[in-house]
Amino acid sequence: MDRQRRKEDAQKAYDVQVRAGIQGAIRYTSIGLGMAILGHYTWPFFRRQTLAFKAFLVTGCTVFGLVIYAEDALQTLEVQQRKTETLMRKEARIELSRRGILPTETEIAKWKAERLAEQAAxxxxSTGSTDSS
Known part of the structure; x- marks a missing residue:
C-alpha cells in the first residue's frame, strides 16, 4: 500500500513538472524568439551573427524557461504535500492523545493506515450507492 502511494506521488510530481516545464518552455521560447527578431532588426552586430548562434540563444532561453518552471512547480507541490502531512500528523497526535495512546511514529503510521482504510471504504x-440509483 505504501509503495503504491509513493509511486502515485512520484507520478503526480512528474506530471506536474512536465506540464509546468512545457508551459515555461513555450513562454521563454517566444520571449527568446522575440528578442532575437528584435535584435536582428535593430542591432547590426547581432544581424551579422550566424543563424546557428541565434538559434543557440533561443534554445538557451527555452531550456531556461523549462527548468525554472518545472523546478518551481515541483517545489510548490512539495510545500503543499508537506503542509498536508503536517496537518495530518497534528490531527493524529491529537486523536491518539484523546484515546490515551502515546503518539509515537508507529502509532501515527497505524492511525494513518486506519484513516486511509476508512476513507477508501x-x-x-458512496460510489456504490450512486451507481444503483
Whole structure:
C-alpha cells in the first residue's frame, strides 16, 4: 500500500513538472524568439551573427524557461504535500492523545493506515450507492 502511494506521488510530481516545464518552455521560447527578431532588426552586430548562434540563444532561453518552471512547480507541490502531512500528523497526535495512546511514529503510521482504510471504504460505499440509483 505504501509503495503504491509513493509511486502515485512520484507520478503526480512528474506530471506536474512536465506540464509546468512545457508551459515555461513555450513562454521563454517566444520571449527568446522575440528578442532575437528584435535584435536582428535593430542591432547590426547581432544581424551579422550566424543563424546557428541565434538559434543557440533561443534554445538557451527555452531550456531556461523549462527548468525554472518545472523546478518551481515541483517545489510548490512539495510545500503543499508537506503542509498536508503536517496537518495530518497534528490531527493524529491529537486523536491518539484523546484515546490515551502515546503518539509515537508507529502509532501515527497505524492511525494513518486506519484513516486511509476508512476513507477508501466510505468512497466505495458512496460510489456504490450512486451507481444503483
Amino acid at each position: 466510505s468512497e466505495i460505499n
